[in-house]
Amino acid sequence: MSNPVPARPLAQPVVTARLLWTALAVVAVLALLTYLVAFDQGAVSRSGMYLHELMHDGRHLLGVPCH
Amino acid sequence: MPTFLSVLLRGLLAGLVAGLIAGTFAYLVGEPRIDAAIAIEEQATHSVPEAEADHHAEELVGRDGQRAGLFLATGLFGAAMGGLLATGYVLLRRRLRTSDDGRAALLLAGAALLGAVVVPFGKYPANPPAVGNPDTIDQRTGSYLLLVLLGLVAVWAGALAHRSVSPHASSALRAVAAVGGFLLVTVVAYTVLPSFAEVPDDFPATLLWEFRLASLGTQVVLWTGIGLLFAVLLGRRGRDRRPSVDGGPERSGTPDGAEAPAGR
Numbered sequence: 001m002s003n004p005v006p007a008r009p010l011a012q013p014v015v016t017a018r019l020l021w022t023a024l025a026v027v028a029v030l031a032l033l034t035y036l037v038a039f040d041q042g043a044v045s046r047s048g049m050y051l052h053e054l055m056h057d058g059r060h061l062l063g064v065p066c067h
Numbered sequence: 068m069p070t071f072l073s074v075l076l077r078g079l080l081a082g083l084v085a086g087l088i089a090g091t092f093a094y095l096v097g098e099p100r101i102d103a104a105i106a107i108e109e110q111a112t113h114s115v116p117e118a119e120a121d122h123h124a125e126e127l128v129g130r131d132g133q134r135a136g137l138f139l140a141t142g143l144f145g146a147a148m149g150g151l152l153a154t155g156y157v158l159l160r161r162r163l164r165t166s167d168d169g170r171a172a173l174l175l176a177g178a179a180l181l182g183a184v185v186v187p188f189g190k191y192p193a194n195p196p197a198v199g200n201p202d203t204i205d206q207r208t209g210s211y212l213l214l215v216l217l218g219l220v221a222v223w224a225g226a227l228a229h230r231s232v233s234p235h236a237s238s239a240l241r242a243v244a245a246v247g248g249f250l251l252v253t254v255v256a257y258t259v260l261p262s263f264a265e266v267p268d269d270f271p272a273t274l275l276w277e278f279r280l281a282s283l284g285t286q287v288v289l290w291t292g293i294g295l296l297f298a299v300l301l302g303r304r305g306r307d308r309r310p311s312v313d314g315g316p317e318r319s320g321t322p323d324g325a326e327a328p329a330g331r
Contacts, residue, residue: 015158019157020158026154030151034147036143039208053126053132054128054140055133055139057134057136057137058144060097060193060196061093061101061137063188065191065204065208065211066194067196067199067204
C-alpha cells in the first residue's frame, strides 16, 4: 500500500537493559518448558520416565531425536 | 513493562492454539504412521523373547495415553515457541523495516520456520519409532540442537547479506545476496556436523517418507499458525487501553488485508 504518512507501528518497544534482562528470564523459562517436552528423560521433571513416555508421539512428530 | 507482557501473552496464546491445531494435524496424518512403525518395532522385539519381557515391563504409558499426550506435547511446545517468537519480536521489532506489526510477526515466524525447522530437517529429518540407535541419542540430540542454532544463524546471515547490498541495487541482486548468505552458512553447517545413517535396511521406505512428511507438515502447520495468530492478536489491542510505548493519538488499525482476523 502507498501510504504517504506511514502508520505508526503499535508495538515498537525501545530495547533497554531492563527489557533485555526480562527477556533473558523469559527465554530461560521457555527453554526449560521446551526441554521438558522435547528432551527430558525424568532428570528435571522428577517424574521418572512418565512425562517422557506420555509425550512420546509428540516428540517424534515434532521431529526431535527421540530414541 | 506492560508492552513486553502484553506482547508475550499474545505470543503464548497464539502458540498454544497453533500447537493444538498442529497436534490435530499430527493426530490425523502422523499417528497412523507411528502405529505402523510401532508394529514393525514390536515385530522385531518379539522375535527376541527376553527383550519382550523387558519391553512390556517398562511400558509406563499405553498407546492411548501417548495419543492424548501428543496434544499435551504440541500444545506446550507451541506455547513455548510462541513465547520465544514474541520475545524475539519485542527485541527485533525496531530492526525490521516494516511499519506493519502483522507483517513483522509473519516475517519472524517465517524466519523461525526456515532456520529452526527446515534447515535441521534437511540433515536430521524426523525418525519414526523403530528407527535410530539408542546408543547415539546424545550425539544426535546435541547435533540437532546445534543445527537449530546454525539454521537461525543462516537466516540471520541471509538478512545481513540482503542489507549489505545497496538499496539502490536491483531487488534480484539483493535476493541473490540473501540466498547466498543463507546457503553459505547452511552448507558449512551440513558439512561440519556428523551424519547418522541409522535407518534399518528392512524399514519400509514409503512409511519412512510418509512419516517424515507428516512430521514436517506438523511443524509447518505449527509455525504458520503461530505467525498468523500472533499477527492477528497484535492487531487486536485492548479496547480501552493501548499498550503502545511511545504514546500517540493515532493508531494504524488492523494490519492490512493479508491477515484479516478469522471468524467473528
